[in-house]
Amino acid sequence: MDVIYNPFGSASRPAVVFRGRAAAPGTCGELVQGTLQGEPFLITCPVDLWSEVSVELSHYGEPRADLDKSCRAARLTLQYLGLEYACVSIKRVSVLPESKGMGSSTADIAATCLATARAVGRELEPAVIAKIAAQIEPSDGQMFPGIMIINHLTGEPKKYLGQAPPLDLVVADPGGSVDTIIFNSRKDLASKNFQKEPMVKQAIELVARGLLTEDWEMMGRGATISAQANQVVLPKPHLALWRQWAAELRALGVLVAHSGTVMGMILRPGGVDPREAADFVRRKKPEWTVWHTSMISGGLR
Template identity: 75%
Template structure:
């Protein structure tokens, strides 16, 4: 997909003078998401599905507003670098479905930020990219290296936990869409988050200890607790069945998109093959979209 961020027709008359590229991973929902004492906490779960962005800086008139989140990101990067707003063409190739809770928008925004900076021979640190992304919409933390706890409303990093575990995931999308911006504007969001805080606190402790000690079973238990806690906020009608299948496969745990539709299953390295588990679930629910992928460390490439 291509976005032209300048007045209509200018692309045909302008010359590309600079070019930058970057790629950002998506996520399989989150290992944990919620609040502690009202403060947002999110533990990212980057996966091996990417948004690849190429930014071309052109000679032409001023940039035009309102042409998408990626265009907003490019403009904000130019402002951060102290550069005048310059026309750009943004080309994106993404393996991430939209409005499913797989951080497709965050991946697009993050990759656009770094690609724009690279076009000007600069490199942005992850905290700057996260802050820019948060100005556009609530964002996941996959721009940070490894697995990181962050504030998804401000982009502020809270704690680096370590590199991603070498684990594979079965991912299911039963259907539907969730608008992240509208979700985070819900009138009952604060009260529902407060209601699930005790479980979120336990989930954060287990996932943090699990990653720091490479105890993937502990990490999986924490992710499962967070998934279950989120039922008070955005219920997954099929979560009970998903957890039962995870138990049948002796999986490490499950996770969900806390503001999306997808569910994930964290497979044991020495257990049921991820392809076998995906095929079984696909046979039971042919109306779902089922695929498999692996966890990866966050950070842009």
């Protein structure tokens, strides 16, 4: 916790400002997402791309923030802590694109929750942060350590699957955007998820077993099955082509943002260099936005 004095209080009564910082990783969509017996869930896929947030709290002055979801996260965190501050100022530095399925909103919200708590000398458990996040919008779950199964609508953690494998990813965004809240409000979503449940069940078993046994090829097969199953919910027009390129590059499999636009390719250890793989995609589709990054275990810092 940093405590600073800021002159926006008054000349005779300087405002004491409490400052906290935190950072949260983004995601490359999800390894698996769908429903099991009607209950929604996802398997997290945190990546080494971050949102960093600083929060300042004071009893004097005017709020300074243009981030509506983060403001709500800060207020809900203070409410959880039983505190109230007139002035909540939030600053964010993020490399995560918005409305693409890379967990940008969840990263902002989660980092804001923890930064707010740290401003008053407190820490928050991931389950508390996830519950606060879910009050604002469905959560991608990257505040939890390792790789987790969570209910993304409630933020409830279901099962820890282990640490992230040491694998590189190529991420491509062909364009467009998806609003997470609108997507999860679709009237046909429950029926579409029910339709793909058999494939999702197979996918979750393969991913969970692959992570447990460090069989990354098995994990990749499971992620690919989930990506294909999601075509009945949110079709990716280029998924067949993406899978073809993954085969040409001998990738372990593909994954998608199940409620976003991006597609990921899980590269084989010791195989094609991620920079070369990203350049391969750029040559094929120069109009796409392409990154390369790596899978990491979740958790805030």
